[in-house]
Amino acid sequence: MEPGEIKELSEKAKESGEKTIGLTMAIIAVLLAFATMLGHRTHTEEVLIQTKANDQWAYYQAKNIRSHMFEANSEMAGLINGDAPVAEDFRKKAEAQKQGAEVVRAKAEDFEREVEITTRRAGRFDTSEIFLEIAIVLCSITLLTGTRAYWRISFVSSAVGLAFMVSAFLIGK
Secondary structure, three states: OOHHHHHHHHHHHHHHOHHHHHHHHHHHHHHHHHHHHHHHHHHHHHHHHHHHHHHHHHHHHHHHHHHHHHHHHHHHHHHHOOOHHHHHHHHHHHHHHHHHHHHHHHHHHHHHHHHHHHHHHHHHHHHHHHHHHHHHHHHHHHHHHOOHHHHHHHHHHHHHHHHHHHHHHHOOO
16 A cells, blocks of 8 residues: 555545544443443342342241240140240240241341342343443444444433443442
């Protein structure tokens, strides 16, 4: 290629706005990477919180079973030995397990609410990703067709993607 041809192609590229569209794509790609990272981390957080909730429900179940076991032992001690102190001791243990189970149940329900909030937040990040990906595709179509209308529409898609990303931070606050 001759220097004149290079200069001509450079001027043509500037005129067509390809550099501006390329820069727009780069900026949107950075936003997309940010939304993707936040989405993945939020999904991981969701799984960890759900695991904590499951652990609490299992602990609740264990305490509940122990409570019923102590109640049954109390009844059996009363029937077999007629020993009121032993039966009363088992009744106290059963009551303590019931009270402890209620505390654990409340904690498990708190974790469940936190999982719901985190799930909604992750969904917003995922939706943000979709709109940012659409914006990149629209920019690509602009480069392929030379129709700047697609580039302008990419700004709308980018704005919607950013709105979803920001709204994810506001969920549960």
